[in-house]
Amino acid sequence: MRGFWLKIEEKISRSLVWALDNHPGKLLGTSIGFMLGLLFVTLGFWQTLVLVLFAVIGFVLGKRQDEHKDLSAWVEKTFNKY
Template identity: 60%
Template sequence: MSNFWQSIGEKISGFVMWALEHHPGKFIGTVSGFALGLLMVTLGFWRTVVLVFFVILGFIIGKRQDDHQDIMTWLEKTINK
């Protein structure tokens, strides 16, 4: 039975890699839409909006950190606008 699940896992990972190589926008959009819809159903609209806001904020702060840009300077400029 272990070989069966290993085979299934290999097929799924192969499909994911193929989809990311040939249709990245469609694949990422579909997965994002599914996750967002699942969150809407389980958490509700406003909780999902707050969660998405914090995910986007975390992404922006993390990207600036990865790009070796000063986060505090950016926050000050953004808040003082």
């Protein structure tokens, strides 16, 4: 039985690597769409929207930190517009 699951795992791995090499945009888009759909069904529209908003804010802040840009100056500049 263990051999059966190893073969299944190998086939899935090969398929994912092939899809990532040949169709990365389609794979990413499908994965994001699936996750958003799952969140809508389980959490509801507004809670999913808030979750996505916080994820985007976290991504932007993390990206700025990775690029060694001054985070406090950016926050101050962004919020002083309003």
